[in-house]
Amino acid sequence: MHPATHSAGPADIDLSSLDFWRAPQEERHAAFARLRERAPVFFEEPDAGPVPAGPGYYALVRHADVTEASRSPQVFASEPSAVSIPDMPSDFAEYFGSMINMDDPRHARLRRIVSRGFTPRMLARLEDGVRRQAEAIVDDLLEKGPCDFVSEVAARLPLAVICDMMGIPESRRAMVFEHSNVVLAGNDPDYLGEDAETAITRLLNAGAELSALLGELAELRRREPAEDLTSALANANIDGESLSDQELGSFFILLAVAGNETTRNAISHTLALLTDHPDQRALWWEDFEGRAGTAVEEVVRYASPVTWMRRTLTRDHEMNGHRYRAGDKVLLVYPSANRDAAVFDDPDAFDITRSPNPHVGFGGPGPHFCLGAHLARREITAMWRELHRRVPGIRAAGPPERLLSSFVNGIKVLPCEF
Template sequence: MAYGADLARLDFWARPPDDRHQVFAKLRAADEPVFVEYPRPGQPVDGFYALTRHAEILEVSRNPQVFSSEPTSTSLDDPPSVLRDYVGSMISLDDPRHARLRRIVSRAFTPRMIKKFEDDVSLIAAQIVDRLAERGPCDFVTEVAMPLPLTIICAMMGIPESAYGDVIEATNVIIAMGDPDYVGPDGQDRASVLIEKFSFLHALMGELAQARRAHPSDDLVTALVHADVEGESLTERELGKFFGLLVVAGNETTRTALSHALALFTDHPDQRTLLLDDLETRLPTAVEEVVRYATPVTWMRRTVTGDVELLGHTYRAGDRVVLYYNSANRDEAVFDRPDVFDITRTPNPHVGFGGPGPHFCLGAHLARREITVLLRELFTRLPGIHATAAPVRQRTSFVNGISRLPCAF
């Protein structure tokens, strides 16, 4: 068993990206499973196994019966009991409860509603670039990358515009919570901060659900509160948990991918030229390469339910394993020149939306459309747009987030 990886420390994730990629390359080459410790004051030493190879991620993702998403898939340690009423939507459930929730939720995503969302993406992307063209140099994250997914998700759910700021602030904090090193504002503990943010989201969903039951509208909340699959519908608690999942996942990942796209096309002018030479043909593979190279969601956790052999190594019941998608997306055994940003890369079997299986990202189609439409709008109307400084990165291991990225054109 190999020890010594620093992956549970926020200081590791503050290191330059190239340094981190070198560490993961060494971990992929290790002959033994890599165990990561994170001792905490006054508590027993805890830890997990870091799964860094593409083949490991695929195998674990396809076997949810052995590699469980419960009690959580988004925290390196187990959530305290006081949090269980707030966290644990279907992303942190196994079948049959996961299948039941996904079945009910999927019923709400009708073809007509999906078509409406897709039309909204085009309209909102055009409005964002209109404002950008008028405004001039600005922070790309707050003025471009953030508004698109935030506006789409809020429009889908019928969230009033006055709540947008509070929603994005809550999602930013929740994303940071997967790290044991996290310390909240004024020294608050993680559980207290999480309860505060999730309580806000649950209360907002409760208000929306109550309003849509009395006055149905053409939005996702109306569809969710009236969804019925063989006599089953979502409980109030399930509605709140799914709402929290949707606004966090729907905002952060697309925002992160779009921010990285601008940084990447600034740092790789040859790839920008290649893209602009044939935008419509190369945009689909460019989007996939941005997602692979950036890997917006860095990891997910699983818990082993019974002794199992994985690629020649035995893991025991109760072991925690963390699937590092960022490492799998640079696995030399799968990708030719994995550290090269190449928008013509094909095939591109990345796991940027998770591995195959029941937990593959429900919003992958919408995320791809948002990234594609906004990049098309940007590079058609403002082909010279570029970052004017290095990105300021979010302090979290869970997403490869960018908090600020100045741009000009």
């Protein structure tokens, strides 16, 4: 620690405290606005149960800092961990040590192999399946009547798409859903139990089960390849490179979690936002296709489904007037960057026609920009196209029940009516 360079945050704002993440969204955004005035701000690390508290971290809350750090991976590294503030114990790394926590050349090698599943040709092949899934989900919704929008609508589409992509059989999908909830549960006792030991056991168990499922499937696909991403990855050989079973397993966990949870939350946030901003709904409904592109980007900016990623300084470095030291940890705080008045006009307004919209809701620019961004946009659009066509009056019937997490801006339950 080097107190000489620290700018401590206001005493009443503590990003390491769960109370901050329990507070209403508006309060959090007001706090981020205050932090942006004195950025970057230093915070003590929370005590993470069996992992001793580390040296603390800077919160990068301005758009300029988040984008610059994202573009400079050689200085702001994703190793040893991008998804946890403390360094992860080695037993976690086995399941959660995916390419999101790696730097080049390892990151580039893995991304080169797995990005084959996300080419325009692969995504076009998925398009029909996405549309059919959305239709089936709305069929069931109309039959069921008012219900929980998250479990009956928002969660079903991304899960079905990821499982179709990977070739996961129908019979195992509930298990994938359950375990991906646990992996991204943040600090929510509904998923993790009340104490740290239970939480860690559940997390490792979820990782092990997901990894084992993919291991079984990969073995089968090496003997009997099919038209799915698991076959492509299990048999991949690019310039003599292929994925180990451990790499396959942790990629699947990344996909099940990042590709499922975040899109589900974006679809849920859309319902809450259209309910709270009927003028924006009317505007979108006037020309659904013409405005879908900007509407989806604005939902991602405004809701920021992923709250932060961590980076670690590889060397001393000056950025925007602040000196960082080798080994410093920083958090890229996306919801704050996405409301930075230096970049966005009237940043607290939800405006589905906003353009340009250089948000960082899919991560900042650079090598770690979300691999599934195009797929997420397609899924959110497909789900809402179907709802707009057949249930245009659908609205939230009460406030969302939010996930207790500093990492994901999640909605657990959102009653809907139509």
